Amino acid sequence: MHIAVLAGDGIGPEVTSQAVKALRALAANGPQFTFTEAPIGDAGYDQTGDPLPEATAELAERADAVLFGAAGTYESDLRPPEARGGHALLRLRKRMDLFANFRPVFAFPELIGASTLRREVIEGVDLVVLRELTGDIYFGQPRGIVTEGGERVGFNTMRYTESEIRRVAHAGFKAAQQRRRKLCSVDKANVLETSALWREVVIEVARDYPNVELTHQYVDAACMLLIRRPRDFDVIVTGNIFGDILSDAAAMLTGSIGMLPSASLNATGQGLFEPVHGSAPDIAGKDLANPLASILSAAMMLRHSLGQPEAATRLERAVRRVLAEGLRTPDIMEPGATQVGTEAMGDAVARELA
C-alpha cells in the first residue's frame, strides 16, 4: 500500500513522522506500506514557488492514501492567496474531490480533566461532524473585491447544487447507520436560500434511510447545543463554512484537540488524513507537539482508505494504553501524569505495537 506523506508546515513534520513510525511498527507483523514524502504548504512554496507543487498533487492522486500534517502559517496567510501555504490544502481537497470530511470528537476518559466543560457534561461525548469540503462559500464564484460608487466592496458566493448536497447527505446517513442512527443536519434555512435547498435535499435523501432519525438545527442553535448538551449528538452533517466553525467548536469541547484526527474522503474511497490541530508554528521544532492526533489519523486511514480495520484497532488500542500508562504531552498534562515530548510519545506507541 502506497502512502503519500505530506508533512507540511509547523508541527506537521514532527507529528507526521511519529505516525509513520507507528505504521512501520504495525508493519512488523501486519500490512506493508511504502511511503513517499513530498513538500506542501509553505514548504512547497519555498521549494518550488507553489504551495501545492504539481508533483505533490500527482503523487497524492496516485497514492492509496494521503497522510497529511499541516499547511500554512499565520505569516504566509498575509501573502496573496496563490502564495499561502493554507491554500494548498484547499486546492488539494478540490482537486481530489474530497467532499466528505469526517471529524470524530470523543472524550477520552483519561483526559476529561483537560476539558473546560464540567465532567458530567463532557463524559461520554462521542460524535462525528461531517463537513462538506469542496463546495460552499469556500469555492463559490463570483468572488472578489471591486470598486462600486467610489468605495471597495468585498463579496463571496455561497453555493450548493442538489447533487453536492445529496452525496454528502448520503455519507451522513451511512455514517449514522454505523453508529447510534441519529443525524442532525445543520443549516441556516430561516435566512439563506442555499440552506433551504440543503434542507429540502437532506429530507429527500432521508427516505432511503428509514432507520436513521433525522433532525435539523440552525447553525447558531447547533453551536449552543454543542456547548449545552454535547452528548445529544451522534452525526452532524453540514456545509463547508458552518462545518469549519462547528467542527472546531466540537473539537475544543473535549479539551484535547491535540488528540483529534480527521478523514477527508472522495467517492472512490481515497482519502486525506490529518490531525485537526493545524500547524501551531509557535511550538514547532520544540518536541512539544502531541503526535496522537496524527497517529489516530493514520488509524482512520487504515480503516477508511486501506481496508485494514484490524490494524486500525491495534493502533487505537496502543494509543489508549500509553494514555492509561500516564504518558502525556504538555497540552494534555495533568498532576500525577508523566510528561513526555513528541518523539517519546511516538516511541511509546511504537513500543506498544511491537
Place this chain on the structure above:
Amino acid sequence: MHIAVLAGDGIGPEVTSQAVKALRALAANGPQFTFTEAPIGDAGYDQTGDPLPEATAELAERADAVLFGAAGTYESDLRPPEARGGHALLRLRKRMDLFANFRPVFAFPELIGASTLRREVIEGVDLVVLRELTGDIYFGQPRGIVTEGGERVGFNTMRYTESEIRRVAHAGFKAAQQRRRKLCSVDKANVLETSALWREVVIEVARDYPNVELTHQYVDAACMLLIRRPRDFDVIVTGNIFGDILSDAAAMLTGSIGMLPSASLNATGQGLFEPVHGSAPDIAGKDLANPLASILSAAMMLRHSLGQPEAATRLERAVRRVLAEGLRTPDIMEPGATQVGTEAMGDAVARELA
C-alpha cells in the same frame, strides 16, 4: 419618552410585559414613559397578513426606542419568507438601519452553577459581541434557487462595503474604549475576500484608537477560544453571519441565556432592545419563561437610547437583588433557591424598584 412595544410571538408577550412593569415601577420616581403596542412576527401576520405590518414599522421608526420580544416560530419558518414571523425582525433591522448589535455576555456570580463550563473558566467572564446586523449574506444580492444543468442550485451572496465595515469598526473601538480596551475582530480572511477587506478596513480604523489593543481571529479559532478561554475577550466585532453564531455560542457559555439582553442601534442612537433567547414557543403561556433578559434589555434601552444611565443602573441593581434573594425561574433553578414563575419574577423586580 415614547417606547414602541413589539412583543411578538411565543414567550415574547409574557417577558416583555414584565419589562414594561419594571419600567412603570421606575417611573413612580423617575423618568416618564408612554408605551404603544403593535403586532409583529406571526402575530403581525395573523392580524394583517404581513409579519411586519406597515403601521408597526412606522411606529418603531417614530418611537424613541423599541422594546422587542421575539418574532417567529419553527412553524412559521416553514412558510415562504414573506410569511415568516422571523423575517419581520430582519426587515425591521434593515429598515431602521440598526447596524450595531451589542450582545453583552456576563457570568452572574449567583448563576455560575448553571453553566456547563467549569467554575474557574467561566467566573468573571464579561465580554460583548458586536455583530454587524444590516449587511453580509443576510441581505446580499443576488440570491435564490435556480436550475442549472438539470438540477437546482441554491446561492447567496456575502458582501460588505468599506463604509459598512468602517462604521461598525468605529462602534467596536468606541465600545472597547469604555471597557478594557481590547477589540478582537473576527473574520475568515484566509479564505474569503469579503473578510480580507474587513480585516484591512478594521486595521485602518484602528489608527484612530491608539489606546485600544486590536487582535484578529479566524471565526473557527474564535469559537474555540470562546470555549477555551472566554475571559480573554473584551469586545468582539464581526460580521452578521459569524456574529449570529459566535454571539449564541458566547451567550450559552454562561448557562443563563435567559438572562442576556441585547441592543441594536443605528447611527442616530435609536435602538431596538430584545432578549437574546428568542420565542421559545414550547414554554409560551406557561408562566415558565425568565423575564430578566427582557428587563435587562429595558435597562440597555434606558442607557443607550433614552439617556437615562441612572435609571438603567437602578434596574440592573434590582435584578441583582432578586437573584441575591434566591429567586429563580425554572431555567436557572438550583438546589436551595426559590422557584418562581415569569409573573412573580417580574413582580419581585418591580417591588425592589418601589
